[in-house]
Amino acid sequence: MSRPPQLKVTSSDHNGVSVIQSQSHASAGPALPPPPQQVPQPSSPPPGGKSASSSAAPGKMKKASADKDSDEYRQRRERNNLAVKKSRQRSKQKAMDTQQRVNQLKEENERLEAKIKLLSKELSVLKDLFLEHAHNLADNVQPPAGNPDASPAPNNQ
Amino acid sequence: MSRPPQLKVTSSDHNGVSVIQSQSHASAGPALPPPPQQVPQPSSPPPGGKSASSSAAPGKMKKASADKDSDEYRQRRERNNLAVKKSRQRSKQKAMDTQQRVNQLKEENERLEAKIKLLSKELSVLKDLFLEHAHNLADNVQPPAGNPDASPAPNNQ
């Protein structure tokens, strides 16, 4: 009792309808030369096969045929398949775009940081110049007589 | 309302062995009551092999049955399903992470730009101070003799 040998559903027996791929999915597949259409579709019943319709699921499929055999069903499926494909393609594209955006932003970030570094350095230089100048002033300030320590403390920073 | 009350496949209890819920996938997804697993037909074998056993008919495919009824087959499928799920989950997670990264980077970019703006302003101020000072010097410079234009031109930048 480990595995019921009965097929699960398999009602998907398909028919011999010739609805095969009507759509021209000219999508540029990556590498799928051999169209292994593994769809639940009867590509072609066994040669010499009989047309017996009974499938593994011997249920009642008289009226049921209007379910999957229906031209409309097939048509809807096909449309949906197309939509799905499109949607997924878009999704993938979006993901790639996002990834690219990340790279772009990273680059820009680096640029900005470099700029900041440069500006900081420039500022530093200027400030040093200021300090130096201040010192010079302090040195040149005329001492009030016997008071060489008249420097008002530059108060750096 | 487009879905008629009649079920299609899976009608049978279809042994809920494990195909569906194998792991804790308490995802917040919509309730997926019936495991509507479709059952595609064995893919058409690649060129070369002529499988004459592929038939939907409820025959006595002994060897063939060992294909899908096999315990091992089922097990492998299950494992793969798990792997697929995992892989997709990861993929999705990654996408989200990437998107978040974009936001993060954008924020950082703004911060950096603000900083640049600030530094630029500071620099500008300092430079102006320098210029002003230079002018003062020029004004105060004691003209060596009718030569008030002794300022060596600050030559900014």
Next chain:
DNA sequence: AACTATTGCGCAATGC
């Protein structure tokens, strides 16, 4: 050689 990871695909439910 056996297994997992990825990927394309179709189906069906569900979201607009």
Next chain:
DNA sequence: TGCATTGCGCAATAGT
């Protein structure tokens, strides 16, 4: 009513 999204399982294939 119809396309768009999304979860899911299958099978082929790549990667270990």
